[in-house]
Amino acid sequence: MIQLPPLEEVKNHLGQTVEEYRIGKRDSYVIVAQLSPESTARLVDRWQELEDVQHCPRFRSSSNR
Numbered sequence: 001m002i003q004l005p006p007l008e009e010v011k012n013h014l015g016q017t018v019e020e021y022r023i024g025k026r027d028s029y030v031i032v033a034q035l036s037p038e039s040t041a042r043l044v045d046r047w048q049e050l051e052d053v054q055h056c057p058r059f060r061s062s063s064n065r
Contacts (some may be wrong), residue, residue, distance in 0.1 A: 005021045012018050023031070033040040 005027065007016050007019045007024050008022050010020055029043065033043055
């Protein structure tokens with residue numbers, strides 16, 4: 001779920017006080033995924049790669065036993 005992120009007052013490069021949203025890493029990914037189909041595709045591809053690795057663990061070599 002995406003909630004309205006908190007606002008924080010900061011000074012910009014002109015010394016003016018402005019408000020900016022404080023957005024975390026997860027919400028940043030969600031925003032980019034909504035704005036960029038290419039980024040969404042890369043995220044889905046990586047997700048599938050990680051699931052494939054989890055379901056098909058690598059064989060241990062005889063030296064690891």
